[in-house]
Amino acid sequence: MFKVVEMFESINGEGYKAGQLAYFVRFQGCNMNCVYCDTKWANKKDAPYQLMSAQDIVSKVNEAHIKNVTLTGGEPMLQEEIEELIRLLYENGHEVEIETNGSIDISSYDHCDYRPSFTLDYKCPDSGMEKFVDVMNYDHIQEKDTIKFVCSSRIDLKKAYEIIEKYALNKKAHVYLSPVFGKIDPQEMVAFMLEKNMNDVNLQLQMHKFIWDPEERGV
Incomplete structure (x- = not known):
């Protein structure tokens, strides 16, 4: 069973499918506590949720x-039956994206027939969570995946540049820099x-925060 805090229709605000229609399923709970997190309410253990089976979610x-x-959170990879949900969504003709904080191993999906696309965060220094990032995941990313660097300062930008270069991320997947809203x-x-000649790297603003109120949920 899944702890679902909200489900809604909108557009993808980030990533290589930005601007496309998407159905979002947000789960409760996260193993990180980023300074700039805009869904802290969903991370709390007492956040209200609805228990749903994989089939319940797919039917909806x-x-x-x-x-x-888009499976998001919180941290969707913490959901014990997430692979079953992905499989069912795939079998029902959906394309699945998982927005994950980058701390959880994705290698088990390497040869999966229903492999989703991953949007993995690299937590830059200002997030306060950089030490939890699993860079071994960069051996398992594919062309349809996205690595996202949320930056709030030049310090964050320098670290993003360093990691992109060290792991040649822009040769393996989509790479995005995104500003912390208002920072x-x-x-x-x-x-x-x-200045750094960052070719094949995309700057992206959080589209939904310009279309709707930045604090609005369910968009």
Whole structure:
């Protein structure tokens, strides 16, 4: 059974499918506590949730007639039956993306017939959670995956550049830099990208925070 705190239809606000329709399933609980997290409410153990089976979730998703499904949180990889849910979604014709904080091993999906696309965060220094990132995951990422660096300062940008270069991430997957909303000027990020000749790296703003109120849920 899954602890689901919300399900909703919207558009992908981030990643290589940004702007496309997506159905979001948000789970309760996370093993990190990032300074800038905008879903802290869902991470708490007392966050209200609905217990749902994999089939319950798939049935609800099917009603929306939306192809893209994003499993998010909290941290969706903490859900014990997540592989079963992914399989059922795949068998029902959905394309599944998992938004994960990058601390949990993804290698078990290497040869999976229903492998989802992963959006893995690298937690930069200002997050306070960098020590928990599992860089071994970069041996298992594929072309359809995304590595995301959420940055709030030049210190974060420097670390993002260092990690991208060290693991040649822009040769393996989609790579995005995203500003912490209201903490760093995107112009500064563009200037840094030009300074470092960061080819094949994308700057991305959180689209949904410009369409709706930044504090609004369910969008």
